[in-house]
Amino acid sequence: MVTTSSNGSNEAFLADYELSATTPENLGAALDQTYRALEKAEVFFGHGSDSAWDEAVFLLLSAAGLPLDSGDAVLDHALDKDVWECTLAWLQARIVERKPLPYLTGRAWFAGLEFKCDERALVPRSPLAEVIGTQYTPWWSGDSPSSLLDLCCGGGCIGIAAAMYQEELKVVLADIDADALALARENVELYELQERVTIVQSDLMAALGNEKFDIILCNPPYVDAADLASMPQEYHAEPPQGLGSGDDGLDITRRILAAAGKHLSPQGVLFLELGNSWEALDAELADLSLSWLEFAEGGHGVLVVRADELASISARLSSSSAES
Structure with a gap:
């Protein structure tokens, strides 16, 4: 007081x-x-x-x-x-x-849903809420997806929202941080989704075995060093491991793109948020035709990749790494 x-x-x-x-x-x-x-x-x-x-x-x-x-x-x-x-x-x-x-009130909203929120994870915010609301169209075709991975899930809002918007969808929440996953578990329990939402502690996809998903939604750390240094003080109250990702913001993104092909179903789709670092990836893969989403409700820097496109992206990233 x-x-x-x-x-x-x-x-x-x-x-x-x-x-x-x-x-x-x-x-x-x-x-x-x-x-x-x-x-x-x-x-x-x-x-x-x-x-x-x-x-x-x-x-x-x-x-x-x-x-x-x-x-x-x-x-x-x-x-x-x-x-x-x-x-x-x-x-x-x-x-x-x-x-x-x-962090002070202990609650936040994402995709129209209320979540528990504290310093164990980033405050929920992502244009991926709009992707969930539109049921992944037009990128996903056919029947509704049956499985979804929320990678780098933090407090779990993205995957939980996906589960709430689509009955019977099976969801895995994965994150390397045990504290963030404890918060995610509280949010899963808040919406009584224990039967459909599984929590896995994993360094990206390392602990997922050969499991495949129709949809991967990922809001990873993507802030480059320059942006991280100049961010308003409010952002430095959040877990630093949830923000920075190397000089150009793409260290974790490159790992995700290299591994994601193994974990997508043949018709699967990856939605990967990169914020301001999207330009660095677009320049690095300038010889490929990347698809960047436009949002009616605001937001930018979300890459959408179909399963059959990941091999060429992974190969190009490997080539780029070898050249540097």
């Missing part, structure tokens, strides 16, 4: 951001203070909200235990002291420590 009785630094924080130590009379007044503090602090928005207003609403409604789609009627609700103390504590951590808000 944020207190002002004996802690000068807390008093200074409240004064700096024009926050009242006493509880505002209603939620609307508290929201106004919260919004103005976030605006003044110039925090970075990239973990579930894109403006100070949206983040203020998310923060305050979460502290009050109210649904995020609450209407304007809640603005007149009286505010309990403990709700305001929680709001101030979260604001201080958000502004001073630059912690992403989902």
Whole structure:
């Protein structure tokens, strides 16, 4: 809790951001203070909200235990002291420590679903939500896919969303990090998907044997060294192993593309997110015709590869590595 009785630094924080130590009379007044503090602090928005207003609403409604789609009627609700103390504590951590808000509230949304969220894994965010929503079309043809791998799954949101959107789909969540997988397990249990979703600790696909999948969705570490060094402070609150991937951001991507052919069914499709590093891969494989997705809901840098295309990509990467 944020207190002002004996802690000068807390008093200074409240004064700096024009926050009242006493509880505002209603939620609307508290929201106004919260919004103005976030605006003044110039925090970075990239973990579930894109403006100070949206983040203020998310923060305050979460502290009050109210649904995020609450209407304007809640603005007149009286505010309990403990709700305001929680709001101030979260604001201080958000502004001073630059912690992403989902780490403070313990929840995040992906593909319209709520997930448990904490420092064990990256905050859920990926344009792959749109791929799931469109059922992998037009890249997947025929009957609905029966098996899916969420590679580098972190907290499991991508694979769990896929399982929730398609009944009877069998999903494997794979990650090298045991802490991230513990969070993924909690999210699997949250949606009671234990019978359809399996969790495997694996260095990429090394522990998957000869298992094959119709769909592989992968949001791996892909941030290049330059971008990693210049990222806003909020991103450095996340597990570093989930972000960086060598000088050009492609160290892990090259390994995935070399191994994925072994784990795709003959008609299978790999969707691989590369963010800003997509240009480096596109340049490295300039003699091949790569397919990059366009998104109606925002996002970029997702490569889509059919199973029969992986051999030529893997061969070209091997050749490129030998030449360098």
